[in-house]
Amino acid sequence: MLKNYVAPILFLLCFCFSHSQKTSDNQYLPKDIEALEDYLEQINSDYIKRIDGSHASKIRKIFKNRDEKVLESINDSVYIFNDDINIYIDSILSNIYKANPQIDNTNYKFFVNTSFIPNASCYGDGMFEIYLGLFSTLSSDDEVAFVICHEIAHKLLDHPLDNVTNVISTINSKETKKKVREIKRQKYGQTRAALSVIDELSIDILDHSKETEAQADSLGFVLFSKTIYNKYKALSALSKLQRDDDMLLSHNIRVDSIFNFETYPFKPFWLKETVSIFDTDEKINEFSLDSDTLKTHPEIEFRIEKLKSDFSIISTDSSGQENNMRLLINLANLKMIESAIDKKNLDIAIYQLVELFHNKRIGSEYYHITMASVLKQIYNAKKNHELGKYIPPKSKFSDEKQLNKIRLFLHNLELGETKKMGLAFCKANKDDLMAEDNGTEIFKFFKSINQ
Amino acid sequence: MKKLSVILLTTIFCLSAFAQQKSLDEITSFRIKNSGSFMDKNNDVDGYYFYYEVDKLKKGKREYAIKMLDNNLNDIATKSYIDDKNTILAQSKFNNQALMFAMINIKEKFYKLVTFDKSGNQGKDIKIDVSKKDVRWLSMMMKSGNFNLLFPVDDNGFLFNYTKNNKKMGYGLKYVSTNGGESWDYNSPEDANQLMFLNPIEANEKVVVAIESSKKSALSNTVNMKIVVLDINTGKKLFEKDYNRDDNPRLITNAFLTEEKNLVLLGEYFKKGKNIVKDKSEGLFAQVVDMSGNLISDVKADWENTINKLMPADSNGKKKKSTYVYFHDVIRTQNGSYYAIGEKYRKTVSLKGTLLTGRIGSGMTQLTITDAVFFEFDKSFNLKEIHKIEKGKSRAPNLADFGSPQLNAHALKTFGAFDYEYTQIDKDRDRFYAMFIDYERLKGEKNKLAFKAVMYNDGELSQDKIYLEQSKGRVSFRVLPAKLGHVMIVEYNKKEKTLDIHLEKLNI
Numbered sequence: 001m002l003k004n005y006v007a008p009i010l011f012l013l014c015f016c017f018s019h020s021q022k023t024s025d026n027q028y029l030p031k032d033i034e035a036l037e038d039y040l041e042q043i044n045s046d047y048i049k050r051i052d053g054s055h056a057s058k059i060r061k062i063f064k065n066r067d068e069k070v071l072e073s074i075n076d077s078v079y080i081f082n083d084d085i086n087i088y089i090d091s092i093l094s095n096i097y098k099a100n101p102q103i104d105n106t107n108y109k110f111f112v113n114t115s116f117i118p119n120a121s122c123y124g125d126g127m128f129e130i131y132l133g134l135f136s137t138l139s140s141d142d143e144v145a146f147v148i149c150h151e152i153a154h155k156l157l158d159h160p161l162d163n164v165t166n167v168i169s170t171i172n173s174k175e176t177k178k179k180v181r182e183i184k185r186q187k188y189g190q191t192r193a194a195l196s197v198i199d200e201l202s203i204d205i206l207d208h209s210k211e212t213e214a215q216a217d218s219l220g221f222v223l224f225s226k227t228i229y230n231k232y233k234a235l236s237a238l239s240k241l242q243r244d245d246d247m248l249l250s251h252n253i254r255v256d257s258i259f260n261f262e263t264y265p266f267k268p269f270w271l272k273e274t275v276s277i278f279d280t281d282e283k284i285n286e287f288s289l290d291s292d293t294l295k296t297h298p299e300i301e302f303r304i305e306k307l308k309s310d311f312s313i314i315s316t317d318s319s320g321q322e323n324n325m326r327l328l329i330n331l332a333n334l335k336m337i338e339s340a341i342d343k344k345n346l347d348i349a350i351y352q353l354v355e356l357f358h359n360k361r362i363g364s365e366y367y368h369i370t371m372a373s374v375l376k377q378i379y380n381a382k383k384n385h386e387l388g389k390y391i392p393p394k395s396k397f398s399d400e401k402q403l404n405k406i407r408l409f410l411h412n413l414e415l416g417e418t419k420k421m422g423l424a425f426c427k428a429n430k431d432d433l434m435a436e437d438n439g440t441e442i443f444k445f446f447k448s449i450n451q
Numbered sequence: 452m453k454k455l456s457v458i459l460l461t462t463i464f465c466l467s468a469f470a471q472q473k474s475l476d477e478i479t480s481f482r483i484k485n486s487g488s489f490m491d492k493n494n495d496v497d498g499y500y501f502y503y504e505v506d507k508l509k510k511g512k513r514e515y516a517i518k519m520l521d522n523n524l525n526d527i528a529t530k531s532y533i534d535d536k537n538t539i540l541a542q543s544k545f546n547n548q549a550l551m552f553a554m555i556n557i558k559e560k561f562y563k564l565v566t567f568d569k570s571g572n573q574g575k576d577i578k579i580d581v582s583k584k585d586v587r588w589l590s591m592m593m594k595s596g597n598f599n600l601l602f603p604v605d606d607n608g609f610l611f612n613y614t615k616n617n618k619k620m621g622y623g624l625k626y627v628s629t630n631g632g633e634s635w636d637y638n639s640p641e642d643a644n645q646l647m648f649l650n651p652i653e654a655n656e657k658v659v660v661a662i663e664s665s666k667k668s669a670l671s672n673t674v675n676m677k678i679v680v681l682d683i684n685t686g687k688k689l690f691e692k693d694y695n696r697d698d699n700p701r702l703i704t705n706a707f708l709t710e711e712k713n714l715v716l717l718g719e720y721f722k723k724g725k726n727i728v729k730d731k732s733e734g735l736f737a738q739v740v741d742m743s744g745n746l747i748s749d750v751k752a753d754w755e756n757t758i759n760k761l762m763p764a765d766s767n768g769k770k771k772k773s774t775y776v777y778f779h780d781v782i783r784t785q786n787g788s789y790y791a792i793g794e795k796y797r798k799t800v801s802l803k804g805t806l807l808t809g810r811i812g813s814g815m816t817q818l819t820i821t822d823a824v825f826f827e828f829d830k831s832f833n834l835k836e837i838h839k840i841e842k843g844k845s846r847a848p849n850l851a852d853f854g855s856p857q858l859n860a861h862a863l864k865t866f867g868a869f870d871y872e873y874t875q876i877d878k879d880r881d882r883f884y885a886m887f888i889d890y891e892r893l894k895g896e897k898n899k900l901a902f903k904a905v906m907y908n909d910g911e912l913s914q915d916k917i918y919l920e921q922s923k924g925r926v927s928f929r930v931l932p933a934k935l936g937h938v939m940i941v942e943y944n945k946k947e948k949t950l951d952i953h954l955e956k957l958n959i
Contacts, residue, residue, distance in 0.1 A: 183478060191506040192514070194478035274934055276521050277489065277498045277528075277545050279569040284528035287505075287516060385917050385940060388953030393523035411523075415958040 028077035028342075040070060040127065043107045047125035051161065055168045062164050066123065077342065079111045080132075080335055086112070088328050089130060092145050096152065099226040103152065110148075114339035116348060117248060118241055122151045124160030132339070133248070135332035137240055141325045142233035149227075150220035157219060159212045166208045170201055195289060202291030217303055221311055232313060235304055242300035249348075251355040253402045255409045258354060264424035270412045271405070276396060283397050330361060341374060344381065344390035347406045349374050368425075368432040369439040375422040376442050379449070382415045422446040481505050481516055488932060489545040491603055492653070493876040495935045497545040498522050500552075511536050517552070522934040524954060528571050535559050541593075546603035548629040549574070553601050553611060557586045564611055564627060577627060579613070588614040597650060604654040606630065607683065612651055612661075617641040622649040624661065626686060635686030639663075649679070653706045653714075658742065659683050660706045660714060663691070672728050676703055678716060680744070690744030692716075701736065702727040704791075705781045713747060714740050717781035717789065720751060729855045731775065734758060735791055737832040750832035758826070763839040765795070765821060773797045776824055777860045779871045782907075785881035787830035790907060792885050794842075794869050795821045798849065798856040818859055820845045820869055823887055823905065825912060838912055840905050843890040843898070845870055872902075877935045883907045884936060884957060889916075902930040902938070904957045915958045 044067035107126030118137035260266035340349040433439035481503035506514040566574040602610040621639030653660040694701040719732035734753035847868035872886040
């Protein structure tokens with residue numbers, strides 16, 4: 001049992017030395033990219049080789065394309081290769097493998113996606129993804145371990161191949177081909193008839209996908225319950241993901257007070273909306289399919305209840321392995337901010353900065369210098385007429401109300417106003433900015449453009 | 452950012468992630484017929500539409516899809532619409548209460564007005580039977596650029612302006628109320644012995660102001676103008692003011708209704724007997740009339756004594772007598788001052804044309820268009836200043852050598868020869884944005900094509916610029932109208948074959 005704690009302690013030691021709010025630049029490329037590319041090609045090619053049966057060539061092509069997409073994503077800075085985060089994930093994996101020696105993890109590799117969305121995925125060939133957003137949504141090692149067990153279960157049950165095979169064989173089934181032939185013979189209403197067929201196929205495919213999710217929950221829980229982690233945390237992990245189903249970014253962002261300065265007060269028209277052509281709360285689509293409203297994942301409530309009944313879980317024991325996770329959350333948050341800024345997702349960067357600052361997860365100096373740097377980027381993007389390339393407009397149908405508010409504000413701001421606001425922000429937080437070279441530099445920048 | 456593939460934009464929109472199978476995909480491809488924007492009288496864009504043909508139905512019918520985006524480019528609705536196979540969507544407008552689409556069917560000979568309320572429900576269609584000749588004339592009038600087919604009256608209704616074949620070609624103006632008021636028609640006399648056209652240019656909850664133009668035949672260059680003011684609740688004529696060639700020839704560019712309930716008319720005035728299309732004007736005027744048609748004031752700024760004295764020299768430092776100004780718009784700001792927006796032009800010999808034919812005088816002249824000019828007038832229409840906005844020269848071959856420069860300028864305007872694009876007016880913030888295309892000739896650098904916005908804010912004019920090519924031509928840009936103070940940038944990367952569409956605020 002003692003051995004089970006070695007990896008987390010090692011992780012903790014490494015982490016304590018390296019952790020501070022002054023994070024290093026995000027590492028979007030691995031130390032040895034060629035070795036990683038070779039590895040990915042190898043596992044992909046091994047995986048593809050064992051695909052046989054009907055439609056094998058089509059299925060192989062899909063997996064081949066997937067591999068190419070992953071390679072492109074690495075070069076597009078979709079992943080980060082951070083030692084601290086990798087050590088943390090390895091420490092959890094080590095506990096899972098130890099408790100489940102039957103898992104052949106020879107080709108397993110976990111990549112860390114910089115997205116703020118709480119998610120994880122299994123590619124089938126040995127590659128897995130853990131999203132940074134998972135660390136800010138979940139709050140204990142136990143919960144992260146359950147999510148990882150769920151993904152490993154997908155791999156053990158060969159779900160990625162199963163899902164793709166199901167899609168290809170459904171689309172290419174005799175029944176579907178017959179329906180397509182009949183539609184082509186129709187003189188009138190071909191498109192509507194074809195849409196109806198697509199809808200039927202989509203519902204079948206989504207039903208199958210839901211089944212595989214429930215299977216992964218079950219096997220994942222079996223794997224998880226053998227580990228040192230608190231098995232009841234499987235339920236809390238799922239319920240935290242449910243909480244974020246509708247709105248991922250739910251912290252109230254008071255734009256009108258954050259950007260209100262004595263030297264440059266907030267102007268109400270920065271939050272003024274334009275008249276919309278329709279007053280509806282939902283998008284109108286008279287060509288929508290029933291399958292459009294179905295979700296890939298079964299409702300989380302249903303999954304929680306299923307787990308409870310299948311495994312007779314009744315306790316809500318709150319103990320667990322939380323220490324490492326607490327430290328990692330801060331690192332993950334800083335990495336998400338850096339990544340958002342690097343990708344020019346400045347709306348998300350503002351949201352994360354404000355949320356973390358209000359919750360006292362980042363210090364005043366880091367907050368003010370980083371926010372000033374975001375304002376400088378907003379100014380430059382506006383000057384070059386490219387803000388709209390990086391920050392989507394407000395959408396009345398989006399559940400992300402807080403993000404919408406920031407987007408409306410950023411798009412309503414004019415270049416001259418951004419310039420003045422940047423200076424007002426720097427003046428109001430002069431002490432924090434002057435404490436660092438880059439803060440001083442940003443202050444100088446806003447002074448110079450306001451002359 | 453809206454990242455769309457070229458194929459997506461021009462032919463289909465995605466229906467399902469599983470529509471991978473080619474045959475199913477082919478069947479469900481929506482064929483695009485046309486697209487456009489919902490633009491109001493201030494050139495403010497309320498949204499965008501795409502008109503697709505979806506399905507063939509029985510009895511020559513088709514199912515169409517009208518996809519609508521809001522003014523932030525968010526997909527907001529896709530409505531099904533069933534009509535005849537030859538029905539085309541000509542124009543669409545929004546009046547804060549409803550959307551109206553003007554449909555035209557040449558073969559079946561009808562116009563149709565289709566409305567959707569704010570909940571997206573389709574109202575009762577209005578069908579107007581016409582002749583093929585009417586539709587041909589309508590098409591010609593729309594191409595001329597000075598013709599508002601649909602004119603939204605904010606929070607009240609829509610005006611549908613169309614050609615109507617009487618003894619000679621005439622007009623019909625149909626008002627459709629969207630606030631429960633009366634709908635009406637106002638048509639030209641059926642026995643009129645002149646060609647008559649109407650163009651509504653201003654309307655509010657009380658009146659409609661329209662310019663009625665008339666000429667004896669299609670080839671005649673003598674056009675007489677009249678201002679017609681109608682009661683919006685009844686369609687009854689309140690008064691008209693005649694600006695005919697014999698007594699008081701005027702070319703009216705714009706009209707405004709003031710808070711004092713007066714009508715302000717702006718444009719160019721001419722000597723008695725002069726032709727407003729082909730003669731040089733005497734100057735600019737601002738005329739104020741009350742709602743009974745009584746003249747309150749008529750202030751003029753003439754070329755000789757007023758304008759020429761303030762006219763800045765051309766970019767080469769010279770003032771040429773043969774340089775004229777083509778006025779595109781006259782704007783009235785909220786503080787009562789006026790800005791007349793124009794471009795300088797002159798008739799020159801085309802060296803290229805002369806070399807090609809070896810002689811001068813046979814279609815070998817051109818219009819050389821130079822700087823943009825903004826005439827600033829105070830509340831009393833006293834000319835205060837002429838602001839020159841430097842611009843590269845553009846040249847357009849004249850349509851006829853024998854005509855006056857003015858006649859050629861009017862003709863070339865309809866072919867888009869001038870660099871002026873459009874002006875947006877923001878009444879809430881008392882601003883306007885005048886857009887031009889500029890071919891910058893830079894010393895020591897390759898010439899650059901730029902989209903240039905001249906903006907009025909806080910009593911000052913400033914400029915913003917977007918170059919239309921980057922990375923040695925690998926990335927090209929098109930700049931299109933968008934909501935007030937914004938432009939829609941369509942960015943095409945030739946190498947990566949990607950198309951990015953995004954809205955950007957003009958920089959003030």
